[in-house]
Amino acid sequence: MAFHLYMLVEDDLKLLRQLLTARSIPDAVPESFVNSDTAALYNDIADIRKCLLLFSRGNFDIDVSGRNILASALKTLQANLRHLIWQVEEVAKGDFTQRVDFMGEFSSAFNSMTQQLDQSLTELKEREASLLALTADLKASEERWNLAVQCSRDGIWDINIDEQTAWYSESFMQMMHYTPETLLKDLDWKEMIHPDDLEEAAEMLDTLQGNRKLVPFSVECRFRTRQGEHLWLRVRGMPVRAGKIRRLIAVASDITAQKEAERSLTRQAMYDSLTGLPNRYLLDDRLEKAIANTERYGRPFVLVTLDLDFFKGVNDNYGHAAGDLILVELAKRLSVGMRTTDTAARLGGDEFVAIYPCEPGMEQITVENVMRVFYDNLAEPVILGEVQYQIRSSVGAAFFPQHAKDLPTLFERADIALYKAKKNGKNQYAVYEVGDESE
Numbered sequence: 551m552a553f554h555l556y557m558l559v560e561d562d563l564k565l566l567r568q569l570l571t572a573r574s575i576p577d578a579v580p581e582s583f584v585n586s587d588t589a590a591l592y593n594d595i596a597d598i599r600k601c602l603l604l605f606s607r608g609n610f611d612i613d614v615s616g617r618n619i620l621a622s623a624l625k626t627l628q629a630n631l632r633h634l635i636w637q638v639e640e641v642a643k644g645d646f647t648q649r650v651d652f653m654g655e656f657s658s659a660f661n662s663m664t665q666q667l668d669q670s671l672t673e674l675k676e677r678e679a680s681l682l683a684l685t686a687d688l689k690a691s692e693e694r695w696n697l698a699v700q701c702s703r704d705g706i707w708d709i710n711i712d713e714q715t716a717w718y719s720e721s722f723m724q725m726m727h728y729t730p731e732t733l734l735k736d737l738d739w740k741e742m743i744h745p746d747d748l749e750e751a752a753e754m755l756d757t758l759q760g761n762r763k764l765v766p767f768s769v770e771c772r773f774r775t776r777q778g779e780h781l782w783l784r785v786r787g788m789p790v791r792a793g794k795i796r797r798l799i800a801v802a803s804d805i806t807a808q809k810e811a812e813r814s815l816t817r818q819a820m821y822d823s824l825t826g827l828p829n830r831y832l833l834d835d836r837l838e839k840a841i842a843n844t845e846r847y848g849r850p851f852v853l854v855t856l857d858l859d860f861f862k863g864v865n866d867n868y869g870h871a872a873g874d875l876i877l878v879e880l881a882k883r884l885s886v887g888m889r890t891t892d893t894a895a896r897l898g899g900d901e902f903v904a905i906y907p908c909e910p911g912m913e914q915i916t917v918e919n920v921m922r923v924f925y926d927n928l929a930e931p932v933i934l935g936e937v938q939y940q941i942r943s944s945v946g947a948a949f950f951p952q953h954a955k956d957l958p959t960l961f962e963r964a965d966i967a968l969y970k971a972k973k974n975g976k977n978q979y980a981v982y983e984v985g986d987e988s989e
Contacts, residue, residue, distance in 0.1 A: 598624060605631060646671055705783075705802040712796050725804055727776040744780050747771035758789050770805065782809040822896040824874055825881035833895035833903060837957060840905055844951060851907040851950050852916050855964040856884075858900040859942035859976040864934075872934045880941060883927035887920070913949040914981065921945060921979045928977075944971040945979035953982050 597614070601624050604612050614625045637648040646668035650657040705722025709715075723729065743751050754769045766788050772780040787800025820832040828836065840851045858864075858880065865873040877900060884894045884902060893905040908916040924945070931938040946968025954960035963982040971980035 597621070601628070641667070644671070703804070705804075707798075707800055707802070709798045710796070711798065722802060725775075725781070725802070726773065732776060742773050744772035744774065758795060767800075773802075782806045822881075825878055825896050827881050827885070827902075828893060828895040830895070830897055833893065833897070833905075836893045836895075836905060840907060841950070841957070843907065848910060849907055850910060850913055850952065851905055852913055852920075852947055853950060853960050853964050854904040854906065854917075854920075854945055854947045854979075855961070855968050856902050856904075856943050856945040856979075857968070859944055859972070861900045864939070868934050868937070868939075872939075875934065876932060876939065876941060879932050880928075880943065883941075884924060886927050887923045913952060917947045917979070917981055921947075925977075925979075942977040944968055944976050946971055946982065947979060948982040 601612055601614055605628070612628075614621055614628055634650060637650065640648050641664060646664045648664055650660045703721055703725075705725045706719040707722055708717045718728075718730075740748065748771075751769060751771050754767060758765075758767055766786065768784065768786045770782065770784045773783050774780050782805045783802045784805045785800050785802050787798060789795045790797035790799065820829060821827065822829045843849055844851065858876065861873065861876070864876055877896075880900075880902065881894065881896065884904060888894060888904075891907050895903045897903060904920075906916050906920055924943075928941050928943060931940045933939075946964045946966065948954060948960050948964040948967060950960050953963050963986070966986045967980045967982040970986060971978050974980065
């Protein structure tokens with residue numbers, strides 16, 4: 551009997567081992583298990599195999615029966631897997647706060663993964679918020695720029711030197727009387743800049759190219775519009791460089807009215823309002839330059855002083871308007887034939903002065919030549935209403951540095967020569983000579 555039981559146990563164990571390792575499960579319990587105490591164990595193992603097989607295929611809806619410890623463990627595994635699937639689905643939806651705490655090493659790996667995903671998501675959200683803020687700032691900045699460009703009367707340009715492209719604001723095109731098509735077709739900076747200002751503009755560009763620092767630039771020069779007139783523009787900007795200058799961004803302000811006002815003020819300060827000749831202030835500047843030229847190059851000059859003979863009678867007999875007309879005519883005739891190095895000035899009233907630089911030893915010849923032209927021009931009378939008036943003028947001349955080494959003495963001796971001309975009969979010129987003071 552004992553031997554039979556032993557053999558049965560051996561057979562049962564073999565059968566159970568086959569049950570655990572076999573590819574398929576028998577549909578019915580083997581006959582040897584029907585009345586055996588191990589039949590329940592067989593059924594439990596078969597149920598576990600079926601459940602695990604379904605679990606491996608992703609089916610967790612099977613009803614796990616039984617109340618023993620194996621069934622309980624299987625139900626716990628089923629519940630955990632169902633919960634894990636739900637957590638994975640939540641992670642797939644973007645919830646990276648899910649954590650697993652019931653599967654050992656898998657829990658550690660899963661939790662590490664979700665933590666990294668959660669951190670990455672947080673960083674992405676922060677970057678997105680930062681990008682949105684930057685985009686908003688950029689949009690606001692662009693709106694302010696566009697508003698400034700539209701409202702400003704200044705012209706703006708952005709020249710890309712590498713790509714040979716340029717952008718010009720509407721106000722710049724209106725200022726220069728260009729359209730977008732003609733601007734791109736006809737624009738040539740060297741042709742647009744006034745010839746007298748081209749050298750200064752070129753020097754400014756050379757300075758920018760040689761300066762490795764990003765420094766702003768400013769230059770004032772005249773630009774030719776499409777209609778051919780020249781406008782004074784103050785150009786201020788900043789180069790964009792990467793090794794060399796790549797772009798030039800600048801704002802151009804029309805300062806033509808300002809320049810004209812400055813020129814008008816200069817004329818008022820430096821020129822006689824009636825005759826248009828230099829006044830005493832500008833004459834002093836020209837005399838300083840003439841003396842410096844003498845000291846540096848040895849070139850002397852002739853100083854001439856003159857006034858009108860019988861001028862008081864013109865004002866008394868014909869009125870001050872007629873007197874002004876005579877002064878203007880005298881200024882015109884004194885200026886005839888003058889070189890760019892010569893200067894004629896009005897000191898006030900009927901007092902005039904002229905400067906004639908010359909070569910060494912040519913002082914006397916210079917006086918004779920300019921006086922011949924001057925008196926030839928005076929010969930034509932001036933019409934005062936119905937009267938023809940003959941302008942008469944006495945002239946005195948002195949040489950620098952032959953007759954004087956300083957301006958006060960030079961003027962004094964030119965006046966001495968002027969009085970000598972009047973004493974000799976008026977309407978003529980006289981040159982200072984040593985000893986004239988005693989006469």
